Amino acid sequence: DAKTTQPNSMESNEEEPVHLPCNHSTISGTDYIHWYRQLPSQGPEYVIHGLTSNVNNRMASLAIAEDRKSSTLILHRATLRDAAVYYCIPDPMDSNYQLIWGAGTKLIIKP
Amino acid sequence: NAGVMQNPRHLVRRRGQEARLRCSPMKGHSHVYWYRQLPEEGLKFMVYLQKENIIDESGMPKERFSAEFPKEGPSILRIQQVVRGDSAAYFCASSPFAPQGTSMEQYFGPGTRLTVT
Numbered sequence: 686d687a688k689t690t691q692p693n694s695m696e697s698n699e700e701e702p703v704h705l706p707c708n709h710s711t712i713s714g715t716d717y718i719h720w721y722r723q724l725p726s727q728g729p730e731y732v733i734h735g736l737t738s739n740v741n742n743r744m745a746s747l748a749i750a751e752d753r754k755s756s757t758l759i760l761h762r763a764t765l766r767d768a769a770v771y772y773c774i775p776d777p778m779d780s781n782y783q784l785i786w787g788a789g790t791k792l793i794i795k796p
Numbered sequence: 797n798a799g800v801m802q803n804p805r806h807l808v809r810r811r812g813q814e815a816r817l818r819c820s821p822m823k824g825h826s827h828v829y830w831y832r833q834l835p836e837e838g839l840k841f842m843v844y845l846q847k848e849n850i851i852d853e854s855g856m857p858k859e860r861f862s863a864e865f866p867k868e869g870p871s872i873l874r875i876q877q878v879v880r881g882d883s884a885a886y887f888c889a890s891s892p893f894a895p896q897g898t899s900m901e902q903y904f905g906p907g908t909r910l911t912v913t
Contacts, residue, residue, distance in 0.1 A: 730904065
C-alpha cells in the first residue's frame, strides 16, 4: 500500500489561501489521489480527487506533481468552516476501493 | 437528494449485548463501506459490500462482527456480545459504480457513536 506523509497541523488566517501538502512517493501509476476532510464530531467529507493533472471543483483545487510523488490541496480562501482534519489518501485500483486513512493534517483557521 | 443516513446516531450497550447499526446509502449508490474510528485516530476500513454480496471484509474482526447489504433495506453492521473495546464511532459510506480504471468518491454518513458500558 502507498504511504502518505502529511504535516500534523497547519495554521492559516481567515480569507487567505491555504496549501496543504502531501507526500506519496510510493504511489503506483494507477492510484488516484483522494482528499477528504473531517470536521469535529462529523463524518468525513469528500473534497477532491485526481490522477495526473490538476483538478478544480467548487471546494478546492488539487495540484499533482509531475512525478506524482506529491500533491497539494489548495483552499483558495479559507473560512472558519474549513477548520478540519484533512486526509490525503491514495486509492489503489486493485483493492476494491479500500481507503487507507492516515493521521491527516489538522487545519486551524485564525479569525 | 438525501445523503447517506445512519441510525441510531448514538447507541449505548452493556457488555454482552448486541449492537445493530444501520446505513442507508445515497440514492443510486450500489456500494457500501463501513469504517471504525477510535478517538483521535483516523478511520479504519472494515468491510465493503454491494447488494447481497460481501466484496471485501478484510478489515472486520473475525468474531462477533458481521455485515450485510440486503436486496431491500439498509446495510446492517452487527456486533454481537459487545465489549468495551468496541466503543468507537462507526461510519458508513456509499459510492456509485465506478467503471474500470476510474475512481469514485465516497460519501459518508454522520456516524453512529457506540458506547459500551
